[in-house]
Amino acid sequence: MVKIILILISLAVFISSIFADQSDIIEVRDVPNDDGSALLINWEKPDYDVYGYQIYRLDQGTNEYIQVGEITNADQTEFIDYDPRYPLIPGVQVQYKIISLDHLGNELEVVGTSELFSTQASLFNFYKVNSFIATAFIFVALILFLNLARKGKGLFIRKIAGLDALDEAVGRATEMGKPVLYVPGLSTMDDVATIAAINILGPVAKKVAEYETKIIVPNTNPIVYTITHEVVKESYLEAGRPDAFDTDQVYFITDVQFAFVAAVNGVMMREKPATNLFLGMFWAESLLLAETGNITGAIQIAGTDAVTQLPFFITACDYTLIGEELYAASAYLSRDPILVGTLKAQDLEKAVILFLLLGISLFSLINFYFIHSSAINRILASILMVNS
The missing domain is CATH 3.40.50 (Rossmann fold)
Incomplete structure (x- = not known):
């Protein structure tokens, strides 16, 4: 009797370890700096030959998985779930299932199933820091020139x-x-x-x-x-x-x-x-x-x-x-203080943006070893986005 109990316990531990390993295979994380509309899914590559993956999602309150993506590269083990057709709702728990595919696109077996996870909207989007800095700069320049114009300072136009x-x-x-x-x-x-x-x-x-x-x-x-x-x-x-x-x-x-x-x-x-x-x-x-x-x-x-x-x-x-x-x-x-102050603030903003564009373009041409080209491209894109 004791042997039977030990066998059952061992079997239960083995089965639970299988499911635990499956859930550990898939990691779900919230995409930072967004409005809660995307999740990042990572998983381990299986130890057998695969040619792709299908990603399925089960939303809370439903009992059917929906396919949210397909990957045809076996070495790619990362997927961002962002599909306007099947939007994620912040606070609603979801579960993911990854199925491996053969060279014909047929399903092989389940790679793993994730734990329940819910997305949350980020309080701050740090990708927009450049816009915040530019807006703050324009606001400060506007207040400064408005005060100077109202005090009768001669602002050159x-x-x-x-x-x-x-x-x-x-x-x-x-x-x-x-x-x-x-x-x-x-x-x-x-x-x-x-x-x-x-x-x-x-x-x-x-x-x-x-x-x-x-x-x-x-x-x-x-x-x-x-x-x-x-x-x-x-x-x-x-x-x-x-x-x-x-x-x-x-x-x-x-x-x-x-x-x-x-x-x-x-x-x-x-x-x-x-x-x-x-x-x-x-x-x-x-x-x-x-x-x-x-x-x-x-x-x-x-x-x-x-x-x-x-x-x-x-x-x-x-x-x-x-x-x-x-x-x-x-x-x-008219020389109206409000109009003149606004005009001078805009001129200063354009001068700063022009200086930054010329400076960064010069650095890119000279190809300084301490400035990576991808970083330059990101900075230029940020400046152009703020200017638009």
């Missing part, structure tokens, strides 16, 4: 030729007794270029009012028309000339692209404005507007962030604001 010529252009219109034409683009208020154009319209309209000159502002969008009307009206009020404002000088024409262009070209041919300002978002009509204005002999100042339209403006206009110069123009004209 490089000269923009087109805006420096604005006084000359408005003065020429006054001397000739002709109006100033201002076209705030053909886009909507959702466009950054339109917002920038309206920001510039305020100082321009105020200067026109001070010179007692007429300004014409045709619009192709009803919402933009409403805003430009109020901006011009407010500018005349700030200049102390509310009586000189004519509500008919800011008007809506049509939202049809080339019909609007034909109407504006007609205004240029009839009114012969001394100064044309094309600021905002433009498309194919840019060439038609600029060429017509050039024919009338007007001073033309254009500005847009549409790269494809810049060549036409540069060719046919006297001055052109290129890209971000359009955004900086409102700060340049």
Whole structure:
């Protein structure tokens, strides 16, 4: 009887050791720095010939394994379970089973079964430290320059030729007794270029009012028309000339692209404005507007962030604001502390990023022995990701 009991105990220990070894074969770990949507599975390569593996997962509350992956390389004993079709839910326990495959893709036997494991979302994603540092740097620079601007410190903004010529252009219109034409683009208020154009319209309209000159502002969008009307009206009020404002000088024409262009070209041919300002978002009509204005002999100042339209403006206009110069123009004209401080903070950020890119690229070309190429690639990718 004692022998039978000992045999049963030995058998139980042997069976339990088999299952224990199977669970020890597979190791499941949580993938760090993620939202709890992935798990890393490692297992030991069997001591017999295999040609691949199939990975199965059993979710808590279900009684059927689902295949979450297949590996055709026998030496690969690592797998990351991340499949949007079968998402992992943080806190829900799962169990994995690895099955070996032969050269035909047929199942051989179970390599092992893991213990129950649940994924958890990481509190911090340390892969985003570069973004955090960049954001903190931008925030500190912004606060610093805002305080300097509010204290009246002279913050240098490089000269923009087109805006420096604005006084000359408005003065020429006054001397000739002709109006100033201002076209705030053909886009909507959702466009950054339109917002920038309206920001510039305020100082321009105020200067026109001070010179007692007429300004014409045709619009192709009803919402933009409403805003430009109020901006011009407010500018005349700030200049102390509310009586000189004519509500008919800011008007809506049509939202049809080339019909609007034909109407504006007609205004240029009839009114012969001394100064044309094309600021905002433009498309194919840019060439038609600029060429017509050039024919009338007007001073033309254009500005847009549409790269494809810049060549036409540069060719046919006297001055052109290129890209971000359009955004900086409102700060340049108004010298508002908030706008100037923001502009200087952005310039500092771009200068630092440019310096880092040039420095790391130089190190990569020289191929310093203490800088590994893969590390350089990671740093460059991080900087480019922050800049985007």
